[in-house]
Amino acid sequence: MRSFKIASLVLLSIWTVVCLTGFIRVGQDGVAVAGYVSTPLFVMMVDDQEVGVVKSAAKGLAIYDEVTEKLLQSYGDGAFIDASVRFKEIRTENVKISSENELAQAIEQVIVVKSNAYAMVVDGKTVCYVKDSNVAEEVFEEIKNAYVEAIQQNKDSQLQEVFFKEDISYHEEMVPVSQIVDKDKAIQILKQGSEEIKEYEVKEGDTLWSIAREHGIPFSVLEQANADIDVDNLHPGDKVKLTLERQLVTVVTKERQKAVEEIPFETEIRLDNTLEKGKTKVLKEGENGQKEVYLLITKENGKEIKREVLEEKVIKEPAKKVILKGTKVISKKVITPTVPASSGRGSARGGDVVAFAMQFLGRPYVYGAEGPNAFDCSGFTQYVYKHFGIYLPRTAYGQRSVGVPVSKDDLAPGDLVLFSRPDHVGIYIGGGQFIHASSGAYKAICISSLNSSSYSRRYIGARRVLN
Known part of the structure; x- marks a missing residue:
């Protein structure tokens, strides 16, 4: 009995060691011995x-x-x-x-916390994620509505169609919550893309032309990027965008629009042997007519890209202007005009310039053409004045700086009349009218009124290059 108690105590001690250390080993004599190991x-x-x-x-x-x-x-x-x-x-x-x-x-x-969200896809490429399909629908609708509302505010326009040019869709995906954006951010991404719009701060003496040259940007691109500011009157501190916003989606709208347009009057030249050669006289003033025009205008992101004439109705016939051109020879003496400096003032008379310009009425407008069978606006003025030994810069913008400025009240035949947005130039012929190469609906050399809604709004001044 005593031996059993001793054996029990020995076993209890070994068990205690095992519990405390987690390790036992057996000695050479067959007796279990406790060992120590570190806690895991x-x-x-x-x-x-x-x-x-x-x-x-x-x-x-x-x-x-x-x-x-x-x-x-x-x-x-x-x-x-x-x-x-x-x-x-x-x-x-x-x-x-x-x-x-x-x-x-x-x-x-x-x-990573994840959630079910909706991928917004443009032309097969996921551009962002929103929390549900309702937000996806709202994003696309709000982008379209911005252009729809602009049309609806014009009482003369009726929306015919609105759609996205790109293939757009959305579908459900499981994504990290950190990638999900709210509605406003999704609209911003779709409208502006991922490219940052760079800006330039205008300095003293800067013009849009000098900024374009300095940064190697085509002037037309810079003008388009800054269509919302008056680029002809830049001031130090103004911000000029150097890059165009590149929207990931393009909203195409088609609208039926009613407009009242002028019908330029025709000019008839009659030879008169009682009038000294080289002189002209207005026998009858002309008057523009008017017509109602119904147009189908297609726009992309609010910018017009195409217009089709659906219907026209004349509401006022134009009255022809009659000009007498002298043929009477007074002297056989030939007067050769003096050739001035390329941007100087010539000695020809305004009536001579007008009479020469009138010969080209009806010639077609072609961008970049310099005559004599077709012209653009500055090509036409340059060609006419070159005939009298006066050499003008090639562009409408460049012709803004020739000669001397003249007020609208003091305009005389032969003066250059200047316009902006877009740049344009013509030759004043008197009576509030000018002859020019029009890129508008008529696309030809024609006569227009300075008081018309289009040209009075864009008129920026005149220059006199004749003595």
Whole structure:
């Protein structure tokens, strides 16, 4: 009985050692001997990324649950976390055990919260994500409505059709919550694209032409990018856009529009042998007519790209202007005009310039043409004045600086009349009218009134190049 108690005590002692140390070994004499080993620790891994060291997996999982619960509450319904958690046992000395706060922060940094969202797709490419299909619909509708409302505010226009030029769609996907944007941001992305709009601050002496040359940008591109500002009156500190906004979507609108347009009067030249050769006289003033025009206008993002005439109705016939051209020879003496400097003032008379210009009425307008069978606006004025030994710059903008300025009240036949938006130039013939190469509906050399709605709004001044 005593031997049994002793054996029991020995076994109890060995068991206590095993419980405390986790290790026993058997000696040569067959007696079990306790040994000491270090307590194991665990490296916690979330989605294969180390987040800290813990004493027990249970503690790590408890902190993980707290972090995920907090995140899901902050993101609301529909959010979820699909992460893998595992533990790797280590038996290394001098390893720092992570505090609860450190472990929580590390877990939060690596966890990706996901949610079902809707990908907005343009021509097969996903450009952003929104939270649901209703937001996707609202984004597309609001982009279209901005252009629709502009048409509806014009009492003379009726919207016929509106659609996106690109192939647009949306579909559901599971994505990280961080990639989901709100409605306003989605509209901004679709309207402006990802390219940043660069700007230039105007300095003293800058013009749009000098800015275009300095940055190697075509003038037409720079003018289009800044259509919302008065590029002819830049001041130091003004901001000029150097790049065009490139919208990812293009809203195409078609509208039926009613307009009242002028019908330019024709000019008849009659030879008169009682009038000295080289002189002209207005026998009868002309008067423009009017017509109602119904147009189908196609626009892309608010900019007109095409117009078709659907119907025309004359409401006022134009009255022809009659000019007498002298043929009477007074002297056989030939007067050769003096050739001035290329941008100087000539000695020809205004009536001579007008009479010569009239010969080209009806010749077609062709961009870049310099005559004599076709002209653009500055090509026409340059050709006419060159006939009298006066050499003008090639562009309408360049012709703004020749000769001397003259007020509208003091205009005389032969003066250059200037317009902007777009740049344009013509030759004043008297009576508030001018002859020019029109790029408008008539696309020809014609006579127009300075008081018409189109030209009075765009008129910026006149220059006198004749003595």
